Amino acid sequence: MELRGKQKRFLRSQAHHLSPLFQIGKGGLNEAMITQIEEALEKRELIKINLLQNTDEIATDVAATLEKEINCDVVQIIGRVLVLFKASSKAANQKLSIDVRKL
Template sequence: MELRGKQKRFLRSEAHHLQPIFQIGKGGVNEAMIIQIGEALEKRELIKVSLLQNTDEVAEDVAEELEAALGCQVVQIIGRVLVVFKPSSKEKYQKVSTQVRSI
């Protein structure tokens, strides 16, 4: 699902009040973290991921890695915080994605 400008703006406004639930530190992005982020996206659809100061990772590189591995979309990157969206495959968790489709 390719997002249009209005849909991205809606997702950014929804994510504004969220706290980052994943932090990428000096270990960088590994397989276990990608699996956990995928599981969190399945339940929540919209999450924030922050990069700690001690990491060598660059936010844009992490965004590309997550998009390639999970098929998600990085809606926004502000400094060291990424807003990630992926529609859930289970209908009971599809709260945000149904709102996005209606826009």
């Protein structure tokens, strides 16, 4: 699902108060972390990821990898913080995606 401008703006406002759920350190982005991120997105739909100072990863590269691997949308990249959105496949977890579709 490609997000439009209004949808991204709404998601950015919702993510403002969130704290980063994952931190990518010197180990980098690996398969286990990608799986955990995908499971967290299934439950929460909107998460933040922080890249620590000791990592060699670049935020745009991590965003591109995650978009390709788990088919999520990158809402925002500010410095070393990524905001990711993916609509949940379970109806019980679809809180934000219902509001996003209305916009």
